[in-house]
Amino acid sequence: MHKKLLAAAVPLMAVGAMTGCGSSSDSGSGGSGGDGAPLKIALIPPSGGPLAVFGKDSTTAWQFAADEANANGGVDGHKVEIVTSQTDGTPAATVRAARKATQGGARFISGVITSPENGALQQQLPSMNAISFNTFGKDDALTGKQCSANAYRTVQNTAMDVDAVAKSLEKLPATKWAIQAVDYATGRTAAKIFTAAAKQAGKQVVLTQYAPLNTTEFGSYITKIKNSGADGVFAIEFGADGVAFVNQGAQFKLFQGLKSVLGFNMVSEPLFDALGDKIEGFYNNIGYVHQLDNAKNRAFVAAWKAKNGGKDPYYVQADAYLGAQTLFEAVKKAKSVDPAKVKTALDSLSFDSIVGQVSIRPGDHQILRDSYLGQVEKQGSGLGWKVINTVPASETQPQADPSCKL
Amino acid sequence: MDLAQLLNGLAYGALLMILSSGLAMIYGLRGVMNFAHGALYMLGAYLAYEVTQRTSFWAALVLAPLLLAAVGAALELGVFRRLQHRSHIEVGLVMFGAALIIERTIVLIWGDDTLPVKAPSALDGTANVLGTDYPAYRLLIIGVAAVMAVALVLWLKRSRTGLHIRAASHDTETAKILGIDVDRVSLVVVALGAALAGLAGVLAAPYFSVQPGMGQSILIMVLIVVVAGGVGSIGGAMVAALALGLIQTAGNVWIPSVAVLVPYLVAIAVLLWRPSGLAGKRVA
Incomplete structure (x- = not known):
């Protein structure tokens, strides 16, 4: 067993040693x-x-x-x-x-x-x-x-993006929200700010759950969202995690029963082809759109x-x-x-x-700089953004971070 | 845990079962962890993307495992057989290198983007299971895994080749003395193991997503399954995969904040209390 464990560990160490080659x-x-x-x-x-x-x-x-x-x-x-x-x-x-x-x-x-x-x-x-x-x-x-x-x-920065999403919440029809977030600082911060904004907007957060980064199997999380009675989902899942969540959500018919699906850095142009028509109507924060x-x-x-x-x-x-x-x-x-x-x-x-x-x-x-809330819509033969709300920089974290000592 | 969550655990465990069976077979016979197994799974998923684009998902389900079997045969002839008298650490390192080469080659061919593979339209919706609507595609994965498990165990227990595999996995030298062609057995095992990795990759393509990190991210889970199941035991790996899928899902439902630790805790617990794994030395 020792030899086998060593056999497993040595390649990992070797990879560690090899990293940094440029x-x-x-x-x-x-x-x-x-x-x-x-x-x-x-x-x-x-x-x-x-x-x-x-x-x-x-x-x-x-x-x-x-x-x-x-x-x-x-x-x-x-x-x-x-x-x-x-x-x-x-x-x-x-x-x-x-x-x-x-x-x-x-x-x-x-x-x-x-x-x-x-x-x-x-x-x-x-x-x-x-x-x-x-x-x-x-x-x-x-x-x-x-x-x-x-x-x-x-x-x-993340705080500006979350603020932009939170300040756009009133424009979204859902009233009972489930939060599906990646389990690290960004996910927890975004969930916290969103919950406070939801309360202020008279909306309710009925479920908050975190999935580890690099989660591939979202079935158990999706089932909990479906059972929560939420009519909106705020999803903070990035890259491949976001794609897996959306694909599996579609297989579970999760999004058909919701009034709003709001992503945070989840849906972006490079993923439009991978995600396809199932994200039509999704909302997401955006930092830039070519139509400006x-x-x-x-x-x-x-x-x-x-x-x-x-x-x-x-x-x-x-x-x-x-x-x-x-x-x-x-x-x-x-x-x-x-x-x-x-x-x-x-x-x-x-x-x-x-x-x-x-x-x-x-x-x-x-x-x-300004931030935006966008909604995915059909544009020509593909998908594109429609800007739903523009949030000026003066409303997204207007003060310098006090923990910064230059 | 309701029925939908139970099925979630079974579906995830089923995919791990298909993937880990191949790894366990190779480990049992050659005695080395095939660190390229995740890369072979990834290759299966990318081939699924390519074949689905050109023909259909069903064609991919047949073609990708066959192509991966050929890749497995090449690995056996080019690496495992040549290095069979070298230390396990050296072979492990070579396989790790092979994994990096395969993964980089895949990125060079298909790029860095996440790629879509649609489930067949007949399986795109949900099916009613005892009053619970559940994604039909996940039921397919459970079904394929069940058929594979039964077929693999029957083949290992009833066929002559299966007998030779069990004998060679138990004691290679004695098997050779008894006239078993261990090289031929190994060729079959590595090719089949790679084919199963390819099959898992095809099934995972519409389930997760096809992207460059997919091989690495699942390899650790599969290594845990093989260690927990019993070094080289296919039956043990199957049981461990299903158990891990169910335990992981239960963890997500009941103790979400620490669920990420569950697979590692399971591996530690098994190694402490039953170091030879759930099934010990039994192959099937």
Whole structure:
């Protein structure tokens, strides 16, 4: 038995030892902050796993923004250079890749996907003399107790998303809600805020249950929801968990008996094909929709479609593009690519973007931008979003996180 | 626990049963954990997606296990047989490497996105079971697992090949002395084990979802089933799979906050009180 247990453990340890191997591609050379120096940006996406697709899409959007800027003579005269270094998505590998990239002259880092990676990276940024742009990780702590003077988030955080959903609750017909949440901080926080908002809106929460991350079998949870008497479900299940919950819910005919199905980060464009017609009518928080009606967004969507076979950008690509625009605006304002000067510019930055007017909150480096509640509807031959409610940044966590000490 | 929850436990246990039977057979004969078993299950699910897109789910249910049997035969000839005199740790490492290669190859072919596989339209709805509406597709999984279990046990107990498998699993050297062609037996076992992984993958495709992490996430559960069932015992693995499915469901209903720990607690309890597993050394 000992030999057998050892046989099981050794490969696992070997995999642990193997993690962190990365590969990088460099499309430019190092630079300094002086006149004509390139604006060198390191992207550190994961190469494998379920989040790799987001890393790939984020990289594509940064490259799109760089090509667009370079075609117009660079950013304030600085040519944009992208260095991509893929990792296995672990915090240690990400920090190693970032250190290597900064040693190669990159002073601006993005493309890091998960919150743990961003959290680990943020603590090391001052020693690298680098600035990071988080365009994907939503964990509140990244602009809370883990915040860093050199880290900026250009996507809404979890608290903002939950607030946007909670403030839209009155627009949904269901009155008796069941909460199905993933069993970690985001799920519990979202459930707590939703319960308080439901009470305030005169609605009732009849069931709250948590499933561990990576749950594949939702039958027992769905049966409990069906037995609870709920006429609405608030589901905080992500990625493959969300797909499994929706597919199995459809098999149980769960959604047919409900007035509202509200997802939190559960339904998004990349999953439309996998989920199919069964999600038509579902509500979900959304951070970006390509239909946003402003001049910058119209121009972005048109240029994106022209370069990407007529496909509209979705939130990961648009959020990465917004991250690039934030950096470019700061460089223009600083008139330099020196990280210290860019940082000073970022701390009081406000500009007109593809999502309207945005600003960086100086207290925790969180971007302030609108959030939305969307409903899935048929659009052409596929599915798309209809915006049900727009919640301005002033109503979603308007104050800086007090636990952030910059 | 009401009838629907009981059926939930049975359906989940049935899927674990199909998957773990193959792993237990290989473990019993070759003495090594096939860490690529989750990757083979994943390959079965992706093949189900591909075949369903081109023809039908029913064709996938036949074709994917056959293709996986061929992959299993290749693994036996290319890895297990060549490394049969090497330490279990080395073979385990090689199989772990094989799992990474298979999983990465799948992502290179089909991409990172979650892919849809629809249940056959006839099974898309619910069926009435003693007054309870229950998804028909889950009943199919329970039915397939029941047929497989009976067929596998009968084959192992009544057929000549089954006798040879039981003999070789019990004592390879003595089986060889008695004239049993252990290499041929092993080829059959590994091919069949891989085919069962493929069958489980096909059945799981409309049940869960087809995505790159699916092999890794279920492998741990299946390893627990095999250890709890009895090292290499197919019957033990079957009983342990059903029991684990039911216990996990009961945990979700009654003690949801700690239900995630249930499989690990079961594994620890079995290893402490009955280290050779529920079925001990019995193969079938």
